[in-house]
Amino acid sequence: MKKEPSTGQDRSSSSYTKKLFSPHLKKRGHQRSMTMEEYRALCAHAQDHAVEFWGELAQRNLEWERPFTRVFNDQRPPFYRWFEDGVLNASVNCLDCHIGTDIEHKVAFHFEAEDGAPGQVTYRELLDRVCRVANALKALGVKKGDRVVIYLPMGVEGVVAMLACARIGAIHVVVFAGFSAKALHERIRDTEAVMVITANVQCRAGRQLPLKAIVDGALDMGGCDHVAHVLVHERTSEPWNSVDGRDGSYKEYVDGQSSFCAPEMVEAEHPLFILYTSGSTGQPKGLVHATAGYLLWAKQTMQWSYDIHPDDVFWCTADIGWVTGHTYVTYGPLAAGATQVILEGTPLYPNAGRVWQVIQKYAVSIFYTAPTLIRALIKAAGQDKDYAPEGYDLSSLRILSSVGEPIDPTSWMWFYQKVGHENCPYIDTFFQSETGGHMIAPIPGVTPLLPGSCTLPLPGIAAAIVDESAEELPNGKGGMLVIKRPWPALARTIWGDDQRYRESYFPEELGGTLYLAGDGAIRDEETGYFHITGRIDDVLNVSGHRLGTVEIETALIGWEEMVAEAAVIGRPDENTGEAVCAFVVLKHPIPTREEAEKIAHVLRQRVARDISPIAKPKDIRFGQGLPKTRSGKVMRRLLRSIVRGEALTQDMSTLEDPSILEQFMTTL
Numbered sequence: 001m002k003k004e005p006s007t008g009q010d011r012s013s014s015s016y017t018k019k020l021f022s023p024h025l026k027k028r029g030h031q032r033s034m035t036m037e038e039y040r041a042l043c044a045h046a047q048d049h050a051v052e053f054w055g056e057l058a059q060r061n062l063e064w065e066r067p068f069t070r071v072f073n074d075q076r077p078p079f080y081r082w083f084e085d086g087v088l089n090a091s092v093n094c095l096d097c098h099i100g101t102d103i104e105h106k107v108a109f110h111f112e113a114e115d116g117a118p119g120q121v122t123y124r125e126l127l128d129r130v131c132r133v134a135n136a137l138k139a140l141g142v143k144k145g146d147r148v149v150i151y152l153p154m155g156v157e158g159v160v161a162m163l164a165c166a167r168i169g170a171i172h173v174v175v176f177a178g179f180s181a182k183a184l185h186e187r188i189r190d191t192e193a194v195m196v197i198t199a200n201v202q203c204r205a206g207r208q209l210p211l212k213a214i215v216d217g218a219l220d221m222g223g224c225d226h227v228a229h230v231l232v233h234e235r236t237s238e239p240w241n242s243v244d245g246r247d248g249s250y251k252e253y254v255d256g257q258s259s260f261c262a263p264e265m266v267e268a269e270h271p272l273f274i275l276y277t278s279g280s281t282g283q284p285k286g287l288v289h290a291t292a293g294y295l296l297w298a299k300q301t302m303q304w305s306y307d308i309h310p311d312d313v314f315w316c317t318a319d320i321g322w323v324t325g326h327t328y329v330t331y332g333p334l335a336a337g338a339t340q341v342i343l344e345g346t347p348l349y350p351n352a353g354r355v356w357q358v359i360q361k362y363a364v365s366i367f368y369t370a371p372t373l374i375r376a377l378i379k380a381a382g383q384d385k386d387y388a389p390e391g392y393d394l395s396s397l398r399i400l401s402s403v404g405e406p407i408d409p410t411s412w413m414w415f416y417q418k419v420g421h422e423n424c425p426y427i428d429t430f431f432q433s434e435t436g437g438h439m440i441a442p443i444p445g446v447t448p449l450l451p452g453s454c455t456l457p458l459p460g461i462a463a464a465i466v467d468e469s470a471e472e473l474p475n476g477k478g479g480m481l482v483i484k485r486p487w488p489a490l491a492r493t494i495w496g497d498d499q500r501y502r503e504s505y506f507p508e509e510l511g512g513t514l515y516l517a518g519d520g521a522i523r524d525e526e527t528g529y530f531h532i533t534g535r536i537d538d539v540l541n542v543s544g545h546r547l548g549t550v551e552i553e554t555a556l557i558g559w560e561e562m563v564a565e566a567a568v569i570g571r572p573d574e575n576t577g578e579a580v581c582a583f584v585v586l587k588h589p590i591p592t593r594e595e596a597e598k599i600a601h602v603l604r605q606r607v608a609r610d611i612s613p614i615a616k617p618k619d620i621r622f623g624q625g626l627p628k629t630r631s632g633k634v635m636r637r638l639l640r641s642i643v644r645g646e647a648l649t650q651d652m653s654t655l656e657d658p659s660i661l662e663q664f665m666t667t668l
């Protein structure tokens, strides 16, 4: 853990918007899940009677083959175990449990290919497909506990592959199908996978990427002898190179399989999957999630955060390569029996209008996306009215939600007003790959909303803000976000590296028992609501004043007509200790030097006005886009190297568009 500087800004959160919005739910037929008093009572119950609280949730949410008798085992902190003598299967909890109910013949996924070709699959059909693939895996020798890497385009096939692994107790390792051969290779090697499931090509943004060829490249890099088979889903008729004895097509192995496959019942703590973090801050970590604890939270948060009902149509734009896709495309919505929309490729292709068309066409009621996509939509709507939400019927929407980065209040308001017509609660969900599911998020119909805030922790999540000596800080004081008590959905370890797990998340400096999220946060003085202020390693110390990067970014983005996106980073400075550097993407073409200087002047004034003259960026750089991970997050470690004038020698395999870095090399 980096010790200094590690707390957020010490001032009040005055620059954030203060107005609270009612969390009312549009569909009157739906009962509110609870009142604010009941929410507080539930939080208190979870704190005082944790074993009872979690035991009850695990019983209520999951179908057990053999019920657990023991809720919690804390013999070896921080390696906690939950429900450990219980036995279950995750695919049964997502599919079989719906057979024989109204959900059996309900659409599980509406699917749209990149060229717009539609498709759909019911729960019954999904179960059949999962069983066929599971039988193929078994026939190829995959056993309980084996790791299977899934490198597939976004689509139903990826979900099927995940559930097929779960069905036979194999541990899936989904790798986002935009990653390079090198990144894929690292993940195959690290997990010693026995199989890779891929496709001949991926269709994305009008191009066809040769996925199978990338897999070949990764396997050729050496050290992958444990991979016995590569299973290829033929997305198109494009030919692919087949290695004898190792590679086979779905046609060959899957199509003839039986649609019945008895599920392998596993212990509650059996790893369901390994998932690597996005790599925003450093070397990605392979997090291991346990079956029961993870699944119970995936399902429960669908209730609390989304008030999910049988008539909802849920659209989460995340790829299954990220935790959001795991929990809010595969496990959570399916366990809840929801109907979903799934899109191949990117929702911004061929243009931003596709997002609104999809919502209109499928009558999406819950729309879950990322701030980066919202900002892209705002930019597109400003440039061309055909892409503005006003031109579409979005009346089916009842809940809007985002995850991945802090949402600035300006973008929050745009989404809330222009898309939700002030009728749909905006659910800003804070969570991490490590936490499996939502941690801090408003409950629709219950928690009053505050633009730019993820509001309050869900029941059972003991979130707090502490300083470097693990002292809890009062409202209005910025510090490090921690979780004080264990909860079942936390990843159990980093694959093969218990020590890194302990050091990263339960550092001795904080006493070894607090879960350190790695994010800075501050609680609003009046409401106690949480604002995430940025990664703790990114907090700036300018002349002894601590500044959160998010707050400065918020002030920059606040110039709505001019700024599309901004990222703030610190660099060492002789006079002030650290200097603020801002990377700004304008809504207009990159300005001339003279114009740029004028714009920079106004930006500095706005920061001085909204925060303090101390926070004024010393460097301001303009570019056409920010360097982002493939999950759409700003890659701060690269920006940090740029402002320090360091050579970019770091692993850039998770960077979406490397060419973007060039533009930011010059400063004003």
Ligand code: ATP
Binding pocket: 277, 278, 279, 280, 281, 282, 283, 284, 285, 322, 323, 402, 403, 404, 405, 406, 407, 428, 429, 430, 431, 432, 433, 434, 454, 517, 518, 519, 532, 534, 535, 631, 633
């Ligand atoms: P790495 O750990 O490799 O650096 P990462 O942290 O970006 O990658 P994820 O686990 O996908 O990988 O992202 C979790 C992080 O995303 C959180 O720690 C936080 O910084 C940010 N985040 C997620 N949701 C929110 C939110 N609603 N508000 C603010 N920040 C968020």
Ligand code: MG
Binding pocket: 277, 281, 432, 518
């Ligand atoms: Mg992280």
